[in-house]
Amino acid sequence: MSVLPVNxxxxxxxxxxxxxxxxxxxxxxxxxxxxxGMGDVxxxxxPHLGRRPVALKLxxxxxxxxTREVRFEFEAAVLARIQHPNVVTLYDAxxxxxxxxxxxxxxxxxxxxxxxxxxxxLPVEQRLELFAQLCDGVAAAHGKGVIHRNLTPHxxxxxxxxxxxxVKIIDFGIAKMADHRDPLQGPIEREGQLYGxxxxxxxxxxxxxxxxxxxxxxxxxxxxxxxxLTGHCALTVNxxxxxxxxxxxxxxxxxxxxxxxxxxxxSDTAEARQAAEIRRSTCKALAKMLRGGPDEFVLSCxxxxxxxxxxxxxxxxxDVRAWKPKRGxxx
Numbered sequence: 001m002s003v004l005p006v007n008x009x010x011x012x013x014x015x016x017x018x019x020x021x022x023x024x025x026x027x028x029x030x031x032x033x034x035x036x037g038m039g040d041v042x043x044x045x046x047p048h049l050g051r052r053p054v055a056l057k058l059x060x061x062x063x064x065x066x067t068r069e070v071r072f073e074f075e076a077a078v079l080a081r082i083q084h085p086n087v088v089t090l091y092d093a094x095x096x097x098x099x100x101x102x103x104x105x106x107x108x109x110x111x112x113x114x115x116x117x118x119x120x121x122l123p124v125e126q127r128l129e130l131f132a133q134l135c136d137g138v139a140a141a142h143g144k145g146v147i148h149r150n151l152t153p154h155x156x157x158x159x160x161x162x163x164x165x166x167v168k169i170i171d172f173g174i175a176k177m178a179d180h181r182d183p184l185q186g187p188i189e190r191e192g193q194l195y196g197x198x199x200x201x202x203x204x205x206x207x208x209x210x211x212x213x214x215x216x217x218x219x220x221x222x223x224x225x226x227x228x229l230t231g232h233c234a235l236t237v238n239x240x241x242x243x244x245x246x247x248x249x250x251x252x253x254x255x256x257x258x259x260x261x262x263x264x265x266x267s268d269t270a271e272a273r274q275a276a277e278i279r280r281s282t283c284k285a286l287a288k289m290l291r292g293g294p295d296e297f298v299l300s301c302x303x304x305x306x307x308x309x310x311x312x313x314x315x316x317x318x319d320v321r322a323w324k325p326k327r328g329x330x331x
Contacts, residue, residue: 025096027056027104038068038173043107046091053107054091058100067187071173072101074186078172079105081144081184086137088170108168110159117158117228123280124289127228128320130158133167135221135317141169142214142313145184147176149205149212150196151220153227178213198249199233200224203304206253215306218313222258222301229261229294231275234302258302262290293323 022029027044033055034041044056059072076093083089089106096102110116113134117127134156141148148155148169155171174195177185189195192208202219205212226234235256265272265287276283297320303309310316 024056024058024100025102027054027102029056036171036173038071039103044104046104052091054104055088055107057103057105059102069101070187072103074184075172075175076103077184078141078144078146078175079103082141082146084137084140086133086167086169087140088168105170106168108157108159108170110157110168112153113156113158113167113224114153114227116165118231118278121278121280124229124286124294125325127279128294128323130165130167131221131225131228132317132320134169134224135313135320137167137169138217138221139313139317141172141175142178142217145178145182146172147178147212147214148172148217148220149174149176150200151217151224152197152200153224156224176212194246198246198253199235201253202306203254204306206250213306214313215309215311218301218309218311218316219306221313221316222298222309225294225301226258226261226298229279229290229298230264231278232264234258234298254304257304258298260290260295261298262287262295265290289325293325297323 024042024044026046026048028047028051030043030045030053032040033043039057039059042056042058044054045051046054059068073093076090079088079090080093088108090103091106092102092104094102111119113130116122117130120126122130138148138151150171150173151169155169157168157170158165159168160166175186176195189210191210194201194206194208196205198206200220200223202212202216205216205219223234226232235252235258265276265283268283272283276286279286281289297316300308300310301316
């Protein structure tokens with residue numbers, strides 16, 4: 001079994017070696033933003049719209065061109081359907097010169113969610129506020145019948161509107177419709193093929209089940225929240241480790257339990273102290289603060305049995321916003 005290369009962008013700190021065209025159709029290309037399994041993404045401008053900046057995704061030629069075209073058209077249709085402040089906005093989509101397929105999206109200026117939180121040294125409460133926005137965007141997608149299937153820290157950006165940080169979910173390239181009767185459908189998928197990033201996959205998704213639902217995204221939200229709270233991956237999974245076979249990684253995802261985030265800070269190691277400092281706190285304070293509230297949010301998302309997870313992203317957002325740390329646990 002192999003994992004399908006998906007079209008999430010490479011992190012900005014990894015080199016990208018793409019040829020830079022000067023102009024693509026009506027778009028003036030400025031620079032390369034990233035590359036993924038099915039397309040390359042450029043920063044570009046639309047001269048006829050006041051030089052509006054866009055993120056321009058171009059389909060890369062390759063095997064199974066028909067499938068790629070369906071996937072591109074599907075991603076554009078999904079973005080057009082959702083339309084939410086916490087989801088990247090679709091501007092345009094189509095073909096250039098009857099050959100090159102493109103998707104023109106809102107150009108989101110800002111780092112990934114994790115980098116933003118760490119660079120700003122945000123405390124737990126502010127990290128939870130941004131996480132609640134992420135849940136809002138996911139809830140909007142689910143409300144339109146869309147399962148993202150590839151929610152990772154790299155696919156969540158934070159931009160600033162005025163002085164307010166705003167979360168933007170990107171890369172719906174391997175999204176799936178929750179209802180097989182929905183008239184909007186992506187390409188036919190091979191049974192048993194994995195779609196997504198293993199470290200954030202729900203067990204049923206990692207096992208290649210064709211019957212995943214929106215609770216697979218809930219699981220991914222829990223893994224992201226764990227990382228926001230601790231700075232660590234929830235599971236000891238490194239999909240890039242060539243010595244670790246895919247089936248071994250899947251076995252970990254399926255069977256290895258996720259510990260409560262507070263456990264990280266109970267050890268009081270140098271690494272834990274550094275994580276606490278980045279969150280403007282101490283190991284002792286965070287070990288107490290996370291118990292009961294954030295611990296429960298994470299564990300209620302990452303249950304191995306989908307029936308034991310949060311049933312909806314909006315319910316998770318509601319509980320996260322309602323939680324307040326007890327006095328005396330902020331330092």
